[in-house]
Amino acid sequence: MADNAYNVGDLVAEFLSRIGVTTCFGIVSVHNIPMLDGIGRRNAIRYCMARGEMGGAHMADAYARVSGHLGVMFSSTGPGAANTVPGLVEAQFAGSPVLHITGQTPTKFIDRDMGTVHDVPGQTAMLAAVGKAAFRIRSAQEALGVLTRAAALALTPPMGPVSVEVPIDIQRTPIPRPAQLDTLVLPVPPPTPPSEAALDEAAEILARAKRPMLWLGNGAKAAGAEALALLALGFGAVSSWNGRGIVAEDHAMTLGGLHGNGAPRVQEFYKTCDAMLVVGSRLRGHETGDFSLPLPEPRVHVDVDPRANGRTYGNTAFVCGDAALAMAGLAKRLQGRMAVDPGFAADFAAMKERALAEYRDTLGPYADFPAELRRALPRDALWVRDITISNSSWGNRVFPVYGPRDAVHPISAAIGPGLPMGIGAAMAGGGRKAIAMVGDGGFAMNQTELWTAVQERAELVIMVMNDRGYGVIKHIQGALQDGRMFFGDLLGPDLQKLAAVAGLPSFKVSRAEELAGTVAKAVATPGPSLVEVDMTAIGAFPPYAPYNNMGIYAKRAAE
Numbered sequence: 001m002a003d004n005a006y007n008v009g010d011l012v013a014e015f016l017s018r019i020g021v022t023t024c025f026g027i028v029s030v031h032n033i034p035m036l037d038g039i040g041r042r043n044a045i046r047y048c049m050a051r052g053e054m055g056g057a058h059m060a061d062a063y064a065r066v067s068g069h070l071g072v073m074f075s076s077t078g079p080g081a082a083n084t085v086p087g088l089v090e091a092q093f094a095g096s097p098v099l100h101i102t103g104q105t106p107t108k109f110i111d112r113d114m115g116t117v118h119d120v121p122g123q124t125a126m127l128a129a130v131g132k133a134a135f136r137i138r139s140a141q142e143a144l145g146v147l148t149r150a151a152a153l154a155l156t157p158p159m160g161p162v163s164v165e166v167p168i169d170i171q172r173t174p175i176p177r178p179a180q181l182d183t184l185v186l187p188v189p190p191p192t193p194p195s196e197a198a199l200d201e202a203a204e205i206l207a208r209a210k211r212p213m214l215w216l217g218n219g220a221k222a223a224g225a226e227a228l229a230l231l232a233l234g235f236g237a238v239s240s241w242n243g244r245g246i247v248a249e250d251h252a253m254t255l256g257g258l259h260g261n262g263a264p265r266v267q268e269f270y271k272t273c274d275a276m277l278v279v280g281s282r283l284r285g286h287e288t289g290d291f292s293l294p295l296p297e298p299r300v301h302v303d304v305d306p307r308a309n310g311r312t313y314g315n316t317a318f319v320c321g322d323a324a325l326a327m328a329g330l331a332k333r334l335q336g337r338m339a340v341d342p343g344f345a346a347d348f349a350a351m352k353e354r355a356l357a358e359y360r361d362t363l364g365p366y367a368d369f370p371a372e373l374r375r376a377l378p379r380d381a382l383w384v385r386d387i388t389i390s391n392s393s394w395g396n397r398v399f400p401v402y403g404p405r406d407a408v409h410p411i412s413a414a415i416g417p418g419l420p421m422g423i424g425a426a427m428a429g430g431g432r433k434a435i436a437m438v439g440d441g442g443f444a445m446n447q448t449e450l451w452t453a454v455q456e457r458a459e460l461v462i463m464v465m466n467d468r469g470y471g472v473i474k475h476i477q478g479a480l481q482d483g484r485m486f487f488g489d490l491l492g493p494d495l496q497k498l499a500a501v502a503g504l505p506s507f508k509v510s511r512a513e514e515l516a517g518t519v520a521k522a523v524a525t526p527g528p529s530l531v532e533v534d535m536t537a538i539g540a541f542p543p544y545a546p547y548n549n550m551g552i553y554a555k556r557a558a559e
Contacts, residue, residue: 008143009034009171011178012101015147016072017044018184023063023427024048025056026074031103031118034171036074048427048456051448053080055420057087057100058446061161062408062424064096066382068222070151071096071424077103078118081127081163086414088130091161093411094242095218097154098161100127104136106169127163134163140173144180152186157219157304157322192304194321194329202277202300202317203333209275210341211236213296215259218242219280219304219323221404226327230277233331234340236348238266240281242411245401252349257397258359260293262545265355270296272347277330278302280323283312286413289546302326359398365512365539366390370399372512373435376519381433382425384408386418388439389471393544395437415470416445419462423449426458433523435461440492441470447493450502453528460529461522464495467535475543499530506530510537 012035016024023046028036039045050056053075064071071091075084081102091098104123105116113121120126128134133153137146147164154162206212214230217240224246231237231253238259239246249256260266270276273296280303285291291312298316301308302323309318319326341347360367369390377383379402385391387410401407408425410417422436443464453460470488477485499506505525507518509532522529535541 005174006177007034007172007174008137008140008166010038011143011175012147012166012171013038013042013045014177014181015144015184017042018181019070019151019186021045021070021072024072024074025050025059025063025424027053027056027076027080029076029080029103031077031080031105031168032074032101032171034168035101035103035166046427048423048452050420050452052446053083054086054416055423055446055449055452057084057098058090058417058420059424059427060098060100061087061091061094061096062384062421063428064091064098065094065408066405066425066428068405069097070155071098073098073100075100075102076118077105078120078123080118081123082120085126085130087417088127088161088163090410090412090414090417092131095159096161097159099151099154100131100161100163102127102163102165103171104165104167107138107167110167124165127165131161131163134165136165137167137170140170140175143170143175144178148184148186152188155186155188157192191322191325192320194302194319194326198317198319198321199326199329199333202302202319203330203337205298205300205317206275206277206330207334207337210339211273211344212275212277212338212340213238213270213273215276215278215281215283215295216240216243216246217279217281220246220327221280223279223324223327224404226324226331227279229331230327230334233334233338234344235277236273236344240284241287241396241409243281244407246404248402249400250402252352253345255352255355256401258355259287260295261287261289262397263355263359265351265358267294269347269351270294275300278313278315279327280304282308285312288312356398359394362542362544363394364542366394366541368512369515370394372516373519374400376516377435377523378433380406381435381523382406382408382429384418384422384425384434384436386410386421386436386438386442387413387415387472388418388437388442388465389467389475389541389544390437390439390465392472393541415439415442418442419446420449420452422460422462423453423456423458426453426460427456429459431459433459433461435463435519435523437463437465439471440464440466440468440495441490444490444492447498450498450504450528454503457527459527461519461531462528463519463531463533465533465535466492466495467541468492471535471541479543479546495530495532504528504530506532509533512538
């Protein structure tokens with residue numbers, strides 16, 4: 001075969017470029033060399049070299065969330081493909097359009113358990129179990145069709161990760177360049193229009209509301225203008241943690257992520273509301289105390305996935321369709337028909353002020369961290385965080401988010417993705433600064449990706465909340481195990497020395513008053529930097545709901 005012959009590996013590379021992919025992530029391996037050779041020779045796609053497949057998959061996920069386009073990850077076969085599973089699981093939780101392309105052993109050996117390099121019988125089933133679908137390209141002739149189907153499926157709501165296996169012998173197979181590449185358009189269906197009858201029914205219910213609430217989820221990320229139209233009619237708003245920033249959280253009529261979980265005053269306010277419109281959210285158990293959070297009734301639920309109907313909370317009416325089209329249709333029907341309580345907005349504003357103040361009071365020496373960190377960051381900064389105690393307490397709930405694609409966190413509640421997610425977000429940010437707040441425990445799981453951040457010159461501040469252990473786990477053990485705390489204290493590296501070894505600037509915060517100034521210095525530093533927050537010096541983080549038995553929070557809410 002001539003060195004310059006066009007093969008399936010070239011097809012993969014050109015296909016990605018033709019559908020608008022400009023960045024991808026992964027690790028080069030014996031079973032993906034032809035595809036990456038095609039990418040390297042064309043030099044049209046930035047290939048970010050992760051240090052582990054798990055990290056690369058999390059990078060692709062975060063890239064997809066921030067960019068709103070396809071996140072692409074390349075892995076090797078077998079063990080390498082298995083290493084992507086945590087990232088694919090997270091992308092499925094988050095509804096992220098991720099295309100995972102992996103190699104396979106030569107076609108004649110696949111699934112025969114013959115002990116060839118990287119051979120894992122059943123790889124396709126493993127990948128299918130953690131995503132929307134998994135495909136295997138079985139001939140060079142079908143490669144373009146399978147790739148097109150896989151990418152379109154990942155981008156079709158409800159979005160999610162899709163894997164494609166390309167056996168190594170097929171990657172090397174010479175083929176004529178498909179002329180279809182010149183006019184290729186992914187067959188992603190147009191937004192699903194809701195039925196007129198369903199909108200009429202929902203509008204009849206909502207038109208009677210005097211104190212209506214709007215709950216916005218991930219499925220409404222592209223519907224900010226339509227959400228604002230409902231707020232203009234008198235709705236108050238809250239967001240799921242994956243729907244932050246659809247309405248900028250300095251808007252007077254949104255609570256953002258302080259949607260009631262761990263906020264008794266918000267729950268009390270819900271009792272005064274007489275309707276809730278839920279758009280693009282599953283009302284997940286993690287965010288609703290396993291569905292114990294009382295929500296206003298009657299409820300109208302809008303979702304593009306018909307399986308969402310009654311899956312968690314019941315509803316009085318269900319509208320199946322695109323979030324933007326549904327909210328626009330409802331706003332049109334409700335215009336001039338609603339008689340919202342004249343005191344609702346003032347009541348909402350007073351409740352919001354008190355609820356935020358009460359929540360800050362539960363944070364002990366970290367009470368000013370949300371406001372101080374927000375002050376240190378540009379308005380358009382990307383807010384990435386791991387499942388560390390600081391995120392579970394205030395990061396998800398009260399740190400203000402201003403844009404629908406500005407916030408990224410592990411929806412699965414896994415620890416460890418924070419650093420690679422920060423890298424992926426920074427790669428999608430177009431020069432905007434990203435900050436990744438991680439705990440020292442989660443940071444340890446992917447700290448080798450520091451070198452990825454340095455090599456790619458990611459515009460990223462890595463803020464490590466260092467309490468020298470698993471703080472969240474200790475709070476749970478303290479509340480539920482009679483105070484017995486096993487296996488939560490970790491020996492970790494000196495983070496300042498680690499940063500020096502990795503070759504990135506580092507800073508340290510030992511007093512709460514130093515946070516804003518120190519983070520501002522890191523933000524002003526080009527490329528990646530590390531900020532260590534010494535939590536042992538600042539003080540112990542107080543238990544947060546539900547592990548604090550409501551404490552001062554319940555007392556203040558009762559006042």
